[in-house]
Amino acid sequence: MNNIIQLHDKKFVKYISAQEIDEAITAVANQLNKDYTEEPPLILVTLNGAIVFAADLLKQLQFSSVLSCIKLSSYQGTQSTENMKTLIGLNEDVKGKRVLIIEDIVDTGKTYQTLVDLLNEKGAKEIRIATLTMKPDAYKLDLPVHYIGINIPDKFVVGRGLDYDGLGRNFNDIYQLYTD
Numbered sequence: 001m002n003n004i005i006q007l008h009d010k011k012f013v014k015y016i017s018a019q020e021i022d023e024a025i026t027a028v029a030n031q032l033n034k035d036y037t038e039e040p041p042l043i044l045v046t047l048n049g050a051i052v053f054a055a056d057l058l059k060q061l062q063f064s065s066v067l068s069c070i071k072l073s074s075y076q077g078t079q080s081t082e083n084m085k086t087l088i089g090l091n092e093d094v095k096g097k098r099v100l101i102i103e104d105i106v107d108t109g110k111t112y113q114t115l116v117d118l119l120n121e122k123g124a125k126e127i128r129i130a131t132l133t134m135k136p137d138a139y140k141l142d143l144p145v146h147y148i149g150i151n152i153p154d155k156f157v158v159g160r161g162l163d164y165d166g167l168g169r170n171f172n173d174i175y176q177l178y179t180d
């Protein structure tokens, strides 16, 4: 029961348990607490997907950081598109600062690259990224992905902030696209 959910026209099957996700988030938080003892970063959360991960993660961080949000969009349905739009821009001064990007997923890396270009242009001193999930087989960049919760195969997933056309973000477990 509840192993399969329906969102719009597609079915998704339970793939990663809430407990496994929570443990992965705690592991990322522990690492961040070790790495940012000296100079806390500005935390940049990518809307909308990373809100849920950011909320879980931030509660476990022991350093004080300014939080800012940015919204880019490249996905339509289950397909990445070439057009990257800035829907809500960066309103924080990042010049000379360390920045930690919080992402729900790193797929091809296009969003990450766009953020890195923007932050470099604005004079950020150091840019790192913490992502709840990553698809190594889809990733096309040479840029390091510093903090990864869980590596997943190149299949579409929902839950924990990840959506299919706006739905599915609320699920505590992560579900994978079900093809029968």
Ligand code: IMP
Residues within 6 Å of the ligand: 049, 074, 075, 080, 103, 104, 105, 106, 107, 108, 109, 110, 111, 112, 155, 156, 157, 158, 162, 163, 164
């Ligand atoms: P990238 O720019 O290709 O790395 O993709 C990053 C963005 O694509 C994420 O922030 C998500 O919004 C979206 N995305 C990529 N893969 C998935 C997925 O499996 N489920 C839901 N959204 C995804």
